Amino acid sequence: MSRTTPQFEIRDLNVFYGRTQRVFHVSVDIERYGITAFLGSSGSGKSSLLRVLNHTYDLFSDVRIEGNVLLDGEDLSLYGRNSTEIMLLRQRVGMVCQCPNPFPRSIYENVAYGLRLRYGYRKRQLDERVEQTLQRVGLWHDVKERLTQHALHLAAGQQQLLCLARALALEPDVLLLDEPCSLLDPAATYQIETLLQTLGQEMTIILTTSNPHQARRMADTTGVLFDGQLVEYVPTFRLFLESQDLKPPRHECAGVPVAHPPFPCSPDGEQGSWWG
Ligand SMILES: Nc1ncnc2c1ncn2[C@@H]1O[C@H](COP(=O)(O)OP(=O)(O)OP(=O)(O)O)[C@@H](O)[C@H]1O
Numbered sequence: 001m002s003r004t005t006p007q008f009e010i011r012d013l014n015v016f017y018g019r020t021q022r023v024f025h026v027s028v029d030i031e032r033y034g035i036t037a038f039l040g041s042s043g044s045g046k047s048s049l050l051r052v053l054n055h056t057y058d059l060f061s062d063v064r065i066e067g068n069v070l071l072d073g074e075d076l077s078l079y080g081r082n083s084t085e086i087m088l089l090r091q092r093v094g095m096v097c098q099c100p101n102p103f104p105r106s107i108y109e110n111v112a113y114g115l116r117l118r119y120g121y122r123k124r125q126l127d128e129r130v131e132q133t134l135q136r137v138g139l140w141h142d143v144k145e146r147l148t149q150h151a152l153h154l155a156a157g158q159q160q161l162l163c164l165a166r167a168l169a170l171e172p173d174v175l176l177l178d179e180p181c182s183l184l185d186p187a188a189t190y191q192i193e194t195l196l197q198t199l200g201q202e203m204t205i206i207l208t209t210s211n212p213h214q215a216r217r218m219a220d221t222t223g224v225l226f227d228g229q230l231v232e233y234v235p236t237f238r239l240f241l242e243s244q245d246l247k248p249p250r251h252e253c254a255g256v257p258v259a260h261p262p263f264p265c266s267p268d269g270e271q272g273s274w275w276g
Pocket residue numbers: 017022040041042043044045046047048049060062210
């Protein structure tokens with residue numbers, strides 16, 4: 001595989017829940033390394049799109065997808081449900097959810113569990129890797145004296161860092177993050193965003209957000225989802241330059257003009273909502 005092959009090639013992707021279509025004809029290449037954000041209001045299809053990238057949509061019984069998703073040139077639609085390929089895929093393409101969801105076990109075990117399963121490490125190797133991984137997410141200093149404590153006793157931001165550590169321990173090529181900061185306070189958000197910017201230099205990060213400021217701060221490329229349709233997919237700086245001009249919508253989807261929402265506040269302001 002060439003280094004210039006996109007990490008993901010998504011071709012005419014449609015997602016249906018039962019008979020209702022929620023994602024429409026999304027075609028996009030996601031480049032290797034850096035941060036790509038999918039920005040949209042609640043219900044615009046961000047999670048539905050993200051879940052296709054590591055087959056977690058399989059976990060929902062009423063979902064059907066059409067189209068092709070290629071990871072490093074390999075077509076994921078050829079993978080069968082619950083197959084070994086899918087297990088390996090989810091190690092390669094790790095995921096962190098909106099709501100911090102550590103295992104109801106100790107802090108140590110949250111990171112060690114996957115390492116033990118994947119690499120069969122013994123105690124000393126496990127200790128080393130757990131420490132390294134917790135160092136990597138900046139949590140080691142806070143938790144080194146209480147590794148055996150229940151993970152749910154950590155603050156929400158620390159729980160989210162632990163979930164990141166759990167995913168990173170398996171050395172994924174890609175990290176998917178579904179609104180990773182939406183339930184966190186500004187300090188924890190800052191910590192996670194800073195970490196993701198560092199990680200984006202060595203792996204592909206794909207995140208969803210409903211916060212245009214977060215996309216602007218974080219992402220190299222931003223896709224805007226609107227009612228399940230991808231109405232923009234551009235380098236982030238272009239999206240925000242153009243949005244400031246409050247240009248009228250210039251997109252069509254299936255012949256219908258799409259109301260691309262303007263950016264309502266000053267480019268440096270944190271007030272207002274894209275969608276409000
Ligand atoms: N498992 C499901 N079964 C049925 N409908 C679903 C399911 N998951 C999502 N949907 C619907 O699909 C649409 C898109 O949902 P999705 O969660 O992808 O949007 P989102 O942009 O991630 O929203 P949010 O930011 O609120 O999570 C919504 O109308 C939602 O109700």
